[in-house]
Amino acid sequence: MPDRKSDVIVVGGGLAGCEAAWQLAERGVRVSLFEMRPFVSTPAHSTAQLAEVVCSNSFGGEGDTGAAGILKAELELGRSLVLDCARVTRVPAGGALAVDRNRFSELVSAHIESHPNVELVREEVTAVPDGPAIIATGPLTSSAMAKSLGELIGDGYLSFFDAVAPIVTRESIDMEKVYVAGRYGRGHDYINCPMNREEYSAFYKTLMTAERTVPHDFERGMFFGGDAYFEGCIPVEVMASRGVDTLRFGPMKPVGLPDPKTGREPYAVVQLRQDNREGTLYNLVGFQTGLKWGEQARLIRGIPGLENAEVVRFGVMHRNIYVNAPVVLDEYLRLKGRNDLFLAGQITGVEGYMESTAMGMVAGMNAARLFRGEVLEVWPRESAIGSLLNYLQNAAVDGKTFQPMNVNLGIFPPLEQNIKDKKQKAQILYTRALSVSRSRMPSP
Numbered sequence: 001m002p003d004r005k006s007d008v009i010v011v012g013g014g015l016a017g018c019e020a021a022w023q024l025a026e027r028g029v030r031v032s033l034f035e036m037r038p039f040v041s042t043p044a045h046s047t048a049q050l051a052e053v054v055c056s057n058s059f060g061g062e063g064d065t066g067a068a069g070i071l072k073a074e075l076e077l078g079r080s081l082v083l084d085c086a087r088v089t090r091v092p093a094g095g096a097l098a099v100d101r102n103r104f105s106e107l108v109s110a111h112i113e114s115h116p117n118v119e120l121v122r123e124e125v126t127a128v129p130d131g132p133a134i135i136a137t138g139p140l141t142s143s144a145m146a147k148s149l150g151e152l153i154g155d156g157y158l159s160f161f162d163a164v165a166p167i168v169t170r171e172s173i174d175m176e177k178v179y180v181a182g183r184y185g186r187g188h189d190y191i192n193c194p195m196n197r198e199e200y201s202a203f204y205k206t207l208m209t210a211e212r213t214v215p216h217d218f219e220r221g222m223f224f225g226g227d228a229y230f231e232g233c234i235p236v237e238v239m240a241s242r243g244v245d246t247l248r249f250g251p252m253k254p255v256g257l258p259d260p261k262t263g264r265e266p267y268a269v270v271q272l273r274q275d276n277r278e279g280t281l282y283n284l285v286g287f288q289t290g291l292k293w294g295e296q297a298r299l300i301r302g303i304p305g306l307e308n309a310e311v312v313r314f315g316v317m318h319r320n321i322y323v324n325a326p327v328v329l330d331e332y333l334r335l336k337g338r339n340d341l342f343l344a345g346q347i348t349g350v351e352g353y354m355e356s357t358a359m360g361m362v363a364g365m366n367a368a369r370l371f372r373g374e375v376l377e378v379w380p381r382e383s384a385i386g387s388l389l390n391y392l393q394n395a396a397v398d399g400k401t402f403q404p405m406n407v408n409l410g411i412f413p414p415l416e417q418n419i420k421d422k423k424q425k426a427q428i429l430y431t432r433a434l435s436v437s438r439s440r441m442p443s444p
């Protein structure tokens with residue numbers, strides 16, 4: 001258990017932990033920031049710097065033409081340290097914000113280390129701290145901390161890997177070509193994309209020839225090692241390679257799903273299941289995949305009814321430690337039952353550099369308010385940050401499955417008018433999000 005020389009302990013000096021520590025320190029709250037590197041490392045980090053960017057050096061798009069831009073504009077309003085350092089160390093990348101990764105991490109480290117309210121402690125925290133704290137230990141949280149957190153929240157509510165199927169927006173599905181039905185007439189919960197023999201054959205060929213991502217060394221064997229435990233989340237391309245008809249007896253089974261247009265069962269079917277409470281997002285059932293994203297797009301657009309599908313989240317298979325947010329977190333990112341303990345970053349169930357940073361900002365601001373005895377404020381729902389928080393609260397439609405999410409237009413509250421043009425829609429959402437954020441974002 002770390003020594004408490006400060007008001008709030010932040011565990012993990014990644015993107016979220018640095019942002020949280022900064023938000024606290026800037027509000028006059030004294031912080032001890034614990035980072036285990038370089039004494040203990042993760043399989044993906046390779047330096048001793050804070051806020052190390054472990055993979056791509058791109059933080060995504062800027063401006064008013066997409067969800068990533070809306071999120072950045074809100075982070076700017078919140079005076080984000082991470083965003084500020086990213087802009088100072090940017091390298092040319094078209095419309096995206098990409099950074100010189102070494103200069104970026106050095107700059108964040110310098111700001112944190114020189115802040116009079118921050119004490120940086122290079123030590124692994126092996127148990128969830130007592131008293132006011134923020135846990136921001138990321139997708140590769142150390143085993144001891146993962147064990148301690150799992151014991152606190154219940155092991156079933158902590159996941160150790162992502163096996164995610166792609167998600168599309170409902171409005172981009174061609175409802176003329178699909179039908180809504182449950183298997184054997186049970187309910188109307190699924191959108192079914194029917195395929196005839198030729199369509200299935202073309203789909204199978206695309207799937208078998210599509211390029212796959214190469215897993216990191218530490219991920220090898222996780223999904224592909226033949227371990228029975230992971231059989232339930234086997235990638236669709238691996239299942240397909242067992243035989244041409246394997247999918248037709250698995251996730252693409254048409255039995256009990258007659259197409260009302262013909263009265264007969266199709267040759268194969270792709271089922272889509274509602275993914276958020278608002279019913280704006282649908283996932284492809286059983287389609288967890290490690291295919292490259294461009295290949296996923298090509299495959300999905302070959303499915304009848306999904307020719308123009310807007311994919312808001314591609315499938316991934318990778319190591320990722322995160323909590324079942326709808327069950328264990330409140331709307332302020334606190335663990336239910338522990339009013340002084342916040343989670344921040346990717347471990348909350350968001351995915352991506354900027355999303356993790358945003359959850360660091362929220363946890364930092366909320367922890368500061370709590371420390372100062374102020375009332376915690378709910379983030380405006382129309383903002384990108386409010387939409388991510390809403391996803392964390394409400395994503396699991398059936399109360400069990402919860403998959404991490406990145407920021408995308410599909411998680412914003414729907415507009416009253418149905419706007420097909422993505423750019424135009426983003427601009428309207430941008431204006432709405434910024435106007436509510438300016439007036440209702442929790443005050444500093």
Ligand SMILES: Cc1cc2nc3c(=O)[nH]c(=O)nc-3n(C[C@H](O)[C@H](O)[C@H](O)COP(=O)(O)OP(=O)(O)OC[C@H]3O[C@@H](n4cnc5c(N)ncnc54)[C@H](O)[C@@H]3O)c2cc1C
Nearest residue numbers: 012014015016036055056125137138142345346352353356
């Ligand atoms: C291999 C890999 C590749 C990725 N590629 C991308 C990408 O290209 N684009 C993208 O947007 N996102 C990517 N992500 C997701 C990315 O990690 C997150 O978006 C982001 O870094 C998460 O920020 P974080 O602060 O939550 O965690 P991190 O940035 O990982 O920070 C967590 C910190 O906590 C420290 N720590 C862990 N346990 C302890 C402990 N017990 N005590 C003290 N310190 C501890 C770690 O050393 C680390 O510094 C990738 C993730 C992985 C694992």
